[in-house]
Amino acid sequence: MKDLQAYSFKLGKLAVQSLIEEAELAPKPGLVDKNSSGSHTDMSLKTMIKSAKALETTFREIAEISFNQIPSQELREEIAVIGRRGEQAMFKATGGVNTHKGAIWALGLLVSSAAMDLGKSAIEEVAVHAGRLALFTDRNLPAVKTNGSCVKARFGVDGAKGEAEQGFPHVRHYGLPILYESRKRCMNENLCRLNVLIALMAELNDTCILHRGGAEALESTKEHAKVILKAGGVSTSRGWQLLEQLDQSLCRQKVSPGGSADLLAATIFMDYLDQNAKSEFKRHEALLI
Numbered sequence: 168m169k170d171l172q173a174y175s176f177k178l179g180k181l182a183v184q185s186l187i188e189e190a191e192l193a194p195k196p197g198l199v200d201k202n203s204s205g206s207h208t209d210m211s212l213k214t215m216i217k218s219a220k221a222l223e224t225t226f227r228e229i230a231e232i233s234f235n236q237i238p239s240q241e242l243r244e245e246i247a248v249i250g251r252r253g254e255q256a257m258f259k260a261t262g263g264v265n266t267h268k269g270a271i272w273a274l275g276l277l278v279s280s281a282a283m284d285l286g287k288s289a290i291e292e293v294a295v296h297a298g299r300l301a302l303f304t305d306r307n308l309p310a311v312k313t314n315g316s317c318v319k320a321r322f323g324v325d326g327a328k329g330e331a332e333q334g335f336p337h338v339r340h341y342g343l344p345i346l347y348e349s350r351k352r353c354m355n356e357n358l359c360r361l362n363v364l365i366a367l368m369a370e371l372n373d374t375c376i377l378h379r380g381g382a383e384a385l386e387s388t389k390e391h392a393k394v395i396l397k398a399g400g401v402s403t404s405r406g407w408q409l410l411e412q413l414d415q416s417l418c419r420q421k422v423s424p425g426g427s428a429d430l431l432a433a434t435i436f437m438d439y440l441d442q443n444a445k446s447e448f449k450r451h452e453a454l455l456i
């Protein structure tokens with residue numbers, strides 16, 4: 168019982184910390200960061216931080232209810248209730264602004280999965296189990312039109328739901344690998360995380376970009392992000408210059424890669440889980456010597 172409470176508390180803190188670190192990271196093209204509000208007129212870094220902090224209870228409750236469970240219909244619907252309460256807490260904290268809806272979804276599922284076995288699984292498995300949970304239908308989902316549902320119907324993309332149901336492939340195949348590869352190249356952590364964002368933007372069918380800018384904006388954003396990666400990433404002077412140009416271009420179009428920002432937060436969270444598991448393993452090894 169003590170383990171459960173301590174681990175749930177930790178997961179809640181790590182999820183919030185990941186959201187705050189994502190929000191602060193700068194310069195992020197079109198997004199809110201510590202330098203500017205990007206393409207947004209209704210949010211600032213202050214709003215993002217307030218929103219993130221208001222979600223700690225949500226993540227902790229999701230962790231508590233997921234302890235010792237396996238992905239199931241019942242658990243899926245239980246965390247949906249908590250997740251929707253989290254959305255209300257977010258709207259209350261931000262005065263009605265949608266800062267973190269996609270992040271509540273992604274991190275909620277990942278927290279649930281991490282809590283199922285108290286951190287004994289490798290992070291790959293955490294993402295895959297989160298996907299299994301997402302595959303259960305939430306029978307209480309209110310039938311409301313969302314930006315995501317309209318865009319998915321119009322452009323035939325998977326969106327946030329599909330990303331989760333497939334076990335977060337963009338986090339596993341792009342986010343985490345580029346984070347590790349950038350660290351090997353001895354970049355500072357800021358640059359490593361900016362590279363993660365760019366790698367996600369190069370591949371993701373972000374429904375936020377599609378909603379505000381259509382298919383043309385999505386394609387040009389992906390292409391521009393790919394050129395940054397080809398230039399060696401944001402740590403090269405050419406890559407940095409291209410990053411600044413991308414920011415200017417997205418702000419001019421009032422387009423924002425909110426889905427990529429959520430998956431950056433998910434990547435940061437998964438990396439913290441991994442570091443946590445490794446330090447626990449070392450602690451056990453030391454006890455055995």
Ligand SMILES: CC(C)(COP(=O)(O)OP(=O)(O)OC[C@H]1O[C@@H](n2cnc3c(N)ncnc32)[C@H](O[C@H]2O[C@H](COP(=O)(O)OP(=O)(O)OP(=O)(O)O)[C@@H](O)[C@H]2O)[C@@H]1O)[C@@H](O)C(=O)NCCC(=O)NCCS
Nearest residue numbers: 247250265266267268269270275313315326327374425426
């Ligand atoms: C399954 C849900 C995610 C709902 O799905 P739906 O398809 O209805 O999607 P949306 O309501 O539109 O929200 C999805 C948000 O996910 C982010 N996102 C976008 N593309 C992707 C992608 N390819 N992969 C992963 N994630 C993606 C994105 O969130 C960020 O942007 C938000 C702002 O977006 P936007 O809606 O465009 O902005 P608004 O201000 O509202 O409008 P405009 O200003 O542009 O006019 C911001 O919040 C970021 O987080 C998408 O917005 C899920 O939410 C659901 O079913 N929840 C119910 C509860 C539940 O089951 N919870 C369980 C786990 S806790």
Ligand SMILES: Nc1ncnc2[nH]cnc12
Nearest residue numbers: 190198199266425428429
């Ligand atoms: N930093 C950010 N700016 C705008 N929208 C976001 N959604 C998630 N993170 C965001």
